[in-house]
Amino acid sequence: MRIVRHILPYLLFTLLALSVGVYANDAYSPSGIEELRQKITELEQKLEELEAQQAPVEETDSTSEVGGRYQQLPDISLVLQAKGKLSDDQADPDRQKIRLTEAELAIQGYVYPNVRLDAFIAGEPSEHDHSGFHVHEAYVSYIGFRKYLNLIVGQKFVPFGRANQLHSHSWLYARQPLVLSNLVAPESLAGQGILFDYSLPIREDLLLRLDFGLWANGSQGEESDLPDIMVGPGAKLTDRFRTARLWLGKSIGEAAELEIGCSWAGGRSEQDENTGETDYVHLGGIDLSYRLFGTGARRLLLRGEYVWRKGTLESGGARAGGYYLFADYRWNKYASAGLLYDWSEFPQDTSKHESALSAILTYQFSEQYYIRLQLVHGSRPNVDSYNELWLHWAWGIGPHTHNLE
C-alpha cells in the first residue's frame, strides 16, 4: 500500500505528461489545425442558424420603397458634383477653375399606398448671383391611378426629349449637349403642373408611352453668364405651357432595345426686357436610342436627338435647330468610354451655329461615386477652334432613386 502511495503521484504525472504531449502534437500538426478550423466553421454555422431561428424573417422591403432600416424615415440622400475646366478659349470666364456645381438633397418615400413623394432640393454655389438652394423637383406620383396610367402632380423636369428629365449626376457626359442648353434649357426645363403618364403594353416586347403635361411657372435653371461667348437662351417657357411626348420601346431579340421618341412643348415665354412683348415658343424633338447588352455590365448605347425651336419674336420667328449624336460603351462595371458630337444653331441669330466633338471617359468607383474626363474640340461664333478638358466628380450618400429613365 505504501509503495502504491509512493508510486501513484509519479504514475499520474507520467500519464498527464503523455496526454499533454499527445494533445499538443495533435493540435499543432497541420491535420489538427484543419480539424480545429472545421470545428470553428461548424460552430459558426450553428450559431448563424440559431440566430436565424431567433429572428424569423418576414418579406423584406427595399430602401427605395420604405426608407431603409428606419421605417419611419423617408429616404434621404445627398449628391455632390464638382466640375473643373481647362480651356484655351480666353473668353471663357470659367476656364482653369474647379467649382462645386451642385449639391442635390433628395427626400423620397411613400405618403400613402401607391402615392409616392419625391423632392429634390439643389444648391448651386457659384461666383455669379445665382447661388442658393432652390427646389429642382417636388412632386407626388399616383402610381397605377388607372390601369396603365400614373398621375404626377407638382414641380417636375418635364418629359421633353430623351434627356431633359435626367438629373445632371445621371448624365453620361460632363456638360449638357449644346443643342439642349441652347434651345431647351441651360439645365433642365421644369414646370409646375400635372402630368398624365400612360404606359401602354401593346405587345410583350413593345411599349408605347405617352406623356401629356400641363404646366405653369416654368423654369430652366441657371443661365450661363458668359459675356463674350454666345449661348442660346433655352426655351424660356416661364409662363403656362404644355408638353406631349410619345415614346416607343421595342426589344430586338434578347439583348437589345430600340427606342424612338418624339416630343413637343409649346407655351408663352417670359416678356422681353426691352419691348415688353411676350413670345410664344414651340419646341419639337425626335430621339432615337439603341442599347445592346452583353455579359456582366457590358453595354453599348447609341443615341441621337434632333431638336428645333421656333419663337415669334426672336430673329423674326425663325426656326433654330440642332442635334447631338452620342455613343457610349461600358465594358465592365467600373469603366465606360463615349463619343459625343454636338451641332446647334442659336435662336437669337440663326445664321450662327456652334459644334463640338467630345471624347469621354468615366470611371465608376461605386454606384454613387464616379469621376469623368471629357475632352472637347469645338468651334463657336467668333472662335474658330477651342479645346476644353472637363473633369467631373460626383459623390453620393444615402439611398437615391429616380423614376425609370
Next chain:
Amino acid sequence: MKRALVALNIAIVALSALIVTPTAGADVNVVTSTPELASIARYIGGDKVSVYSIAKPDQDYHLIEARPSDVSRVAKADLVVRVGLDLDLWFDALANASGNRNVRRGGTGYVDASRGIARLEVPKGKITGASGEIHIYGNPHYYYDPENAKIIAENIRDGLTRVSPSNKTYFEQNYDRFVAEIDRYMKAWQRRLAPFKGKPVVTYHRSASYFIRRFGLRYFGQLEPKPGIAPSPSHISDLVRRMKQENVKALIIESIYPKQFANLVARETGVQYEIVPYSVGSMGTKTYFDLIDVWVEKFAKALEK
C-alpha cells in the same frame, strides 16, 4: 382645353382596350427578375405558366438597366417574382412605371422570393460608403444554396396559387417533385464536397456565402476589398500574401467578373482558378439543377488542387 384633355384620355383608354390583347397559351404570365427564379418558376408552373426573366444570363444583377419593353412585360404580368434583399432594386422602377397594381408590393401577383430565408451577413451597426455596396438586409445571393431553392419554390407556389387558384393541386404536385429532386441531388452534392469540409475558398465577389455555409466550406476572402468595390493593388497584395501563408488553393471566379485580377492572383500564388456560372443559362446550364451541379463540380475541382 378641358374637352381636348378629356377626349385625349378617352381615346387613349379606348386605344389601350383595343390593342392590349390577352396573353395566349399559358394561364399565368410570370415575370421574374433573374434567370434562377425563372428556372424555378418554370418547374413549379409547368405548362400552366409562361415565364420571362428581366435579367439575362451573365448580366450583373446589381446593374440591370430597365428597358421600356420590360415595362410592357411587367404591365402584362399576372405574377412577378423578385430576389429582394435590395439586389434587384431596379425592379421597383419597372413595377411603378408599369401601372400594374397587382404586381406591386403587397399585390396578389407579387412574390418576394426571399421571404422565409435565413439571411446571412446582415450588417450590424452603421453602414456608410466606406462599407462598400453593402446590402442592408444581408447578403442577397441566397439562391445559390439549394436548400433555399425549396423556400423560393414554396414562395412561387403560393404566388401562383393566389393568381390561379384552380391550378392549386398542379402547383403543389410540382412543388413536391421539385423538393424531392433537390433532396436527391443534395445527397450527391454533399457527397462530392464532403472531403473538403472547412477548406478555405476565395471568390471575386461575396456571392457564395450561402453555398459555402451549406456545404461546410470556409470563406477565406474575396478579390473585392469590399462588396462592389474594384480590387486594389494593396488588397490583392495582402490577399496573395495571406493565401500563400495559409496555403489556400481554391480560387473561384463568378463568370461575369473581370479576369485580370484573378490572373494576377493566380500568377502570384500559383493557384489555378475555376470559373462558376453566375446565372442559369451561362456556361451551358439550362436549369437551376445544372447551375448548382456546375458549382459543386467547380468547387470540388478547385479544392482538389
